[in-house]
Amino acid sequence: MAANVLRRHIGVPGLVVHYLTSVLGVGLLVIPVLAWTTAGPLSLLAWGILIVYSYPFALVFAKLSTLHPTSKGVARFVEVAFGRRAGRVAALYLLMTLLLANPVLGLIAGRYLLAALAPGASNRASLAAGAAVILGCIALNLLGVRVSGRVQLAVLVVVTGVLCAIIVLALPQGNPAQLHPVAPHGWGVLGDCLLICFFGFIGWENAAPIAEEVRDPGRTFPRGILCAVCVVGVLYFAMALTVALTMPSDQNMVEGLTGFTRLLRIATGADHTTIGYLVAAVLLVLTTNAWCLGTSRVVFALAREGIIPRGLSRISPRTGAPSRAVLALVPGYSLTLGLLAATDSNESVLIKASSAAYLLVFLLAFLSAMRLVRTGPMRWTNCLVTAVTVLMLPFMGVSIGYAAAMFSAAALAEWWPARRERTRLRRAATALTLPPSPELPTTAPHHHHPEHDRRER
Numbered sequence: 255m256a257a258n259v260l261r262r263h264i265g266v267p268g269l270v271v272h273y274l275t276s277v278l279g280v281g282l283l284v285i286p287v288l289a290w291t292t293a294g295p296l297s298l299l300a301w302g303i304l305i306v307y308s309y310p311f312a313l314v315f316a317k318l319s320t321l322h323p324t325s326k327g328v329a330r331f332v333e334v335a336f337g338r339r340a341g342r343v344a345a346l347y348l349l350m351t352l353l354l355a356n357p358v359l360g361l362i363a364g365r366y367l368l369a370a371l372a373p374g375a376s377n378r379a380s381l382a383a384g385a386a387v388i389l390g391c392i393a394l395n396l397l398g399v400r401v402s403g404r405v406q407l408a409v410l411v412v413v414t415g416v417l418c419a420i421i422v423l424a425l426p427q428g429n430p431a432q433l434h435p436v437a438p439h440g441w442g443v444l445g446d447c448l449l450i451c452f453f454g455f456i457g458w459e460n461a462a463p464i465a466e467e468v469r470d471p472g473r474t475f476p477r478g479i480l481c482a483v484c485v486v487g488v489l490y491f492a493m494a495l496t497v498a499l500t501m502p503s504d505q506n507m508v509e510g511l512t513g514f515t516r517l518l519r520i521a522t523g524a525d526h527t528t529i530g531y532l533v534a535a536v537l538l539v540l541t542t543n544a545w546c547l548g549t550s551r552v553v554f555a556l557a558r559e560g561i562i563p564r565g566l567s568r569i570s571p572r573t574g575a576p577s578r579a580v581l582a583l584v585p586g587y588s589l590t591l592g593l594l595a596a597t598d599s600n601e602s603v604l605i606k607a608s609s610a611a612y613l614l615v616f617l618l619a620f621l622s623a624m625r626l627v628r629t630g631p632m633r634w635t636n637c638l639v640t641a642v643t644v645l646m647l648p649f650m651g652v653s654i655g656y657a658a659a660m661f662s663a664a665a666l667a668e669w670w671p672a673r674r675e676r677t678r679l680r681r682a683a684t685a686l687t688l689p690p691s692p693e694l695p696t697t698a699p700h701h702h703h704p705e706h707d708r709r710e711r
Contacts, residue, residue: 261574264468266477271407272544273461273482274414279359279541280605281454281490282417283366283514283534286497288602293447294438294498300447301494304455305487307642310635311616312458312483314623316475317632319465325555327462327548328619335622339668344618345556347664351615352549353586354660355456355608359545360388361594361601363538369515370531381595387535388587391543395550395580398573406540413537414489421492424521428499445649452646453605454490456612459619460544463551546583553586554579610653611660617643 333341364384515530557566
């Protein structure tokens with residue numbers, strides 16, 4: 255096997271597991287409570303809109319991944335559609351977005367874990383626990399996709415079964431009167447609620463970076479995405495409805511981050527807070543692990559093309575994993591974690607700050623698809639999701655500013671080295687085309703003397 259070529263060994267079951275673990279997690283445990291607190295019953299409308307939107311959304315990514323199955327993901331789609339420089343800007347922007355937002359998952363997992371083991375711990379202690387979870391997932395990814403995938407599947411089946419049982423037990427205890435009025439905080443908060451709920455659907459694009467490891471992408475992606483979208487849609491709306499019928503809407507942000515344990519208490523009639531924290535932590539660890547996998551493949555692809563240091567593209571002959579790209583996540587995530595620790599902020603800040611950044615990533619992919627998929631029903635599907643995505647941009651608020659700043663930084667990071675390289679090449683070409691300098695005389699110049707000249711004549 256070549257030193258920087260990944261093996262194709264992921265089939266339909268493995269792809270479905272990767273999809274589910276990429277999407278489920280925050281969207282099941284945290285976002286429903288935050289959305290309910292923000293908009294009340296109106297949050298169910300936001301969930302319905304995004305669930306319907308997610309299927310064509312995921313189909314477009316599956317089609318692009320089938321056409322261009324490479325670890326570069328969205329950046330590759332942009333490159334083929336708009337050229338090499340646009341692809342490089344998109345690659346850097348995608349990497350920045352992943353490094354900014356991915357720690358959210360590990361941090362919430364650490365918060366739940368620490369709440370089970372040491373209730374009342376400080377925010378910085380929770381951040382430290384989240385950092386430990388992220389490091390553990392990075393270590394697991396060093397073992398390769400096969401080992402990581404088996405662990406993901408086994409744990410996912412158990413945890414999903416527990417969550418379904420909690421929904422079934424809690425839902426009959428709900429109070430339908432809580433669904434009135436529909437918009438207790440006004441219809442204007444629908445935008446804020448869409449922004450929060452949208453974070454729960456981030457993950458469909460996470461399959462693109464592993465497309466290079468998928469067997470028969472043309473067959474595997476359509477089957478995998480159909481199964482995953484159905485499971486996610488049912489679980490999300492069931493959980494959102496259960497929260498709406500059973501929980502009060504006057505919770506603060508910190509209570510919302512760990513609101514799942516309150517739902518467990520309603521479902522069982524007893525205080526199983528520790529068990530709830532542990533179940534939530536395990537599911538979020540699965541999601542964190544899936545995102546570490548996807549992000550490491552983006553790092554690998556960018557290194558292979560020289561956008562970042564090429565040494566990061568080396569593949570371990572023993573595990574088949576790009577071990578250096580995986581380890582590069584440690585310093586990559588450290589900046590985000592350090593800023594949160596320095597300001598004593600929690601991870602809810604990252605959810606709002608990164609939603610528009612992800613939305614812009616999706617928009618880049620959909621605009622690329624307009625050039626790459628010009629015929630068939632997929633063309634109209636892409637037009638639909640592009641229009642919906644554009645309509646969602648005004649609702650992103652201040653998050654749009656963060657996205658614009660990151661995109662500008664990515665463009666500058668691509669432009670400056672490229673400018674220096676062009677200047678160097680131009681100077682080298684100029685040096686090759688200039689005529690050679692005249693040689694200096696090898697003998698002393700002749701000086702005329704009047705008397706000598708007369709004698710000569």
